[in-house]
Amino acid sequence: MxxxxxxxxxxxxxxxxxxxxxxxxxxxxxxxxxxxxxxxxxxxxxxxxxxxxxxxxxxxxxxxxxxxxxxxxxxxxxxKRRTTSAMKHPKVKELGITLTALVVERMLLGPASGGLRSLLRPTSLSLIYASRDIISNGLRSVLKPNEDTLTTAAIGASLLKGTPFSAIVIFGMSAVSELLNEYTIGQTRGFIRDMMEIGETFAWKITDDGTEVKVPSETIVPGDAVMIFQGDKVPFDGEAIAHEAEVDQSAITGEYLPVHIKKGCFLFAGSVVTEGKIAIRVERTGEDLTVSRMIRMIEEAQDKQSSVQLSSQNFTKQVVPMSFLLAGAIYFITRDWNRVLNMLVIDYVCGVQLSTATAISATIGNAAQQGILMKGGQTIEKLAKADTVVLDKTGTITEGLPIVTAIHTYEGWSKEEVLSYAASVEEHSTHPLASAILTEAARLNVKSKPHDDETMENHVGRGVSVIVDDEPVFAGSLEFLKEQGIALDGDIPQGIYLGVGNRLVGIFEIQDKIRPGMNDLLQKMKNNGIKERIMLTGDNESAAKQVMENSFIDHYSANQMPEDKAEMINRLKQNGKIVMMIGDGINDAAALATADVGIAMGGKKTDIAMETADVVIHSDNPILIDEAGELSRKAMRIIRQNIRITLVINTGAILLGTFGMIPPVVGAAVHNAATIGVVANSAKLLLKGGS
Missing domain, CATH: 3.30.70.100 (Alpha-Beta Plaits)
Known part of the structure; x- marks a missing residue:
């Protein structure tokens, strides 16, 4: 071997x-x-x-x-992977041709003398061709000038003056800045597709007789059963129907530890079976896969503009005309063409716009590596500024899975006896509270008492009864047991009540467990500038109060319908709050859409929650929400830092150029070097830990 x-x-x-x-x-x-x-x-x-x-x-x-x-x-x-080499980029090739033309031209024709005739020289023609996109956009925008308008004027002025090398520097360094920006965006999209690529050409389909047959993946349809073996990627979204396995879901959920998957668990395509094997019933294939929707959302997000980016465009509209006016004033006062060129080749626009776009793209890419999907730059900006968080209760603050927290016994019964009788009466119930009792029995390895199935009766909304050892057993609400003639006096806790015959023998306290890490998240939010933490829930007052007492929530409102949640968020926004909403279900969709930033979290979130949210987190780990906030704050710090750098360096270069202390070629070099620097500063946000 x-x-x-x-x-x-x-x-x-x-x-x-x-x-x-x-x-x-x-x-x-x-x-x-x-x-x-x-x-x-x-x-x-x-x-x-x-x-x-x-x-x-x-x-x-x-x-x-x-x-x-x-x-x-x-x-x-x-x-070796065939990557797009910078040397193969059209602009780089054209720049090389133009420089060659300049060398040959100087050898054969000598230096340019300026004027209209200089536009017909080989170097000028080559550069005009290489800059055709910039010139075209600049001329089209002459009434509403942008950075290309300014660059076109600077290139044209340099060629007319007979200094083609200045024009080449302007074009060349602009091309380098764009290449760096394109590289960052390309790396982000490439990383996401590589990370989430399924790449399963074949699947092991389970036939009706239980055998496994290898078939092309494209032939699998929802409803088919497939087997995934150790080391394989899960090729489809589906529910586990047999066997058990350890599964790495980090590409989808961001969880770094493998998850134990057994019958009834849901698997996402793109996960990897690290140990064992698992059979699933396919629910989604192809473009309907969760991973496919994630890729589309990320790529669409990179095309969305934030208000920061729109502000940079407004900045352009103001600064570019000012540059032309100053250039005209300087020429009128000094008649010095070099000083005029300095005003045209040095501007604030390129650095601000390119570095902002790069920062947004890099942050989206970094977040995607951690299982966090951000839908555009506006989300990043608002998430960094949020000062109020509103959370759904069930499935968000809590796990949405009731558990038994205490068992109270009476009449001399032991906890095991009470649990055994309760498991017997709840055995056929589908109610979530019944599931909590059965789960507790299984956890403590307590067997249910044998009962007469024919005597099982479901009393809708109140409880369940059955005959065990010739005695009636009742489990349900306080009112239900009173209806059965069982005396319930004194101060007793709330919960599910168990009666045998005419006696109360046990009470089960059941709570919806606080999600692990949720209190850590709420504390981190407070430390990071969140002033209010509010819980909205459709549950009753008692359940809401119980959760608040066990979490770092500041306020809560119970019995809230979906429209009530959205209205509450609207009121907070009208009071000047920047609101982040965290939820997971259909009933949260309106609130997620209404909030400044909607966050859909957890493996149980619904499709509509994903579509309406601005941030989608496929993990049940709440700390990833804080990580999303930290990434957004880093991005905004870098953007502000880049604006300051651009203002300081370019203002200095303009002043030096205005007083004739530097030639246009140096001014262009300083300006474009600053642009490259701030774009590179933004690009580091693509790396984990970049700040």
Whole structure:
């Protein structure tokens, strides 16, 4: 066996090989493997640096593996990912041609003398062609000038003056700034697609007789059952129907620890089975997959403008005309063309706009790496400024899964006896509170008492009764037990009451458990400038008060309908609050849409909550909400920092140019160097920890 790969998992017709060399070009490596004898197909996993090979024979001979691994090593240059090289970018090529034209022109024709004739020289024609997009946009916008209008004027003035090198510097450094911005956006989108790529060509379909058959993934439809083995990516969204497995869901939820999946759990496509195997009933495929919607939302988010970006456009509308007016005034006073050029080649617009767009894109990309989807720059800006948070209770502050927190016993009964009888009477109930009692019985390994199924009766809205050991057993509300003639006197706790015969024997206190990490989030929010933490819930006053007493909530309102929640948020906004709403369900959709920033959180969130929210977090970990806020605050700090840098450097260059202390080519270099610097400053937000 080759030292650069080892078989880590094999079943008839399928083998997984772990590579010890870095896989840089999955498509090429797959093509090499597919050309091997007995190989039907292959899928390369960049995340696990492994290859899954589907083959005709039950077992793939080691010689075949040896062959393809050696061939892969023999062509290392071909295995490198084909990235878009800066040297292959059209603008860079055209810049190179223009510089060559300048050298040849100087050798054959000598320096330019200026005037209209200089526009017909080879260097000028080459530069005009290279700058055609800038010039076209600049001329179209002459009545409402933008940064391209200013750049067009500066290039034209330099060529007319007979200083083509100044024009080349202006164009060249502008191109470098745009390349850096494009690179950041490209890296963000490329990372997201690589991270979330499913890449499963085949699936193991479970037939009606229980056998597993390998079929093309595109033939799988909702309702089919498929098996996912250790090391495989989950190819579809669906519910687990058999077996158990450890699953890495970090690409979807941001959770760094594998999750134990068993029957009844929901799996997202793009997760990876790290141990065991799991069978799922497919619910969504193709473009309907959660991961596909995530990719679309991220890419659409990068095209949305924030008010910061719109402000930079307004800034452009004000500054560019001012630059033209100052240039005209300077020419009128000094008649010095160099000073006029300095006013045209130095501006504040490029640095502000390019660095802002880069910061927004990089922040969206960074958040996506952590399982946080931000829908555009406006979301980032408002999230950084939020001072009030409104939270739904069930499924957001709490887990939405009631649990037994205490068992009170009477008449000399033990907790085990009470739980055994309660489990018996609740055994066939689908009520969430019944599930809490059955879960507690299972946790303590308490068996339910045998009962007569024919005597089981559901009293809608009140409770359940059944005969156990020839005695009637009742479980339900206080009123229900009183109806059965059971005396309930004195100060007793609230909960689910258990009566046997005519005696009260037990009370179960049941609460909706506070979500782990929620109190940490609420405390962090307070430390980070959130002044009010408000809970809105459709539950009753008692349930709401109970949750408030166990969490860091400042205020709450109970018995709230969906429209009530939205109205409350509207009132907060009218009072000048910047409101963040966190929810997960259909009843939260209106509030999420009304808030300045809506956040849909948790694995149980609904599709409508995802669509109406500005931030989508697929994890049940509340701390990711604070991480989203911190990323937004970092982005805004960088944007403000870039504006200050641009103002200081360009103002200094303008003053030096106005007094004739630097030539236009130096002014252009200073201006474009500052632009490159602030764009690079924004690009670091793509990295985890970038600030």
């Amino acid at each position: 080759s030292a650069i790969g080892e078989i880590v998992h094999a079943i008839p017709g399928r083998t997984r090989v772990k590579c010890t060399i870095r896989i840089e070009n999955p498509s090429l490596l797959e093509a090499i493997i597919r050309n091997m004898t007995q190989v039907i197909s292959a899928n390369v996993r960049r995340d696990s640096n492994s290859v899954v090979i589907y083959h005709e024979t039950e077992q793939l001979p080691k010689e075949i593996i040896q062959l393809f691994m050696n061939r892969a090593l023999a062509e290392p240059s071909r295995l």
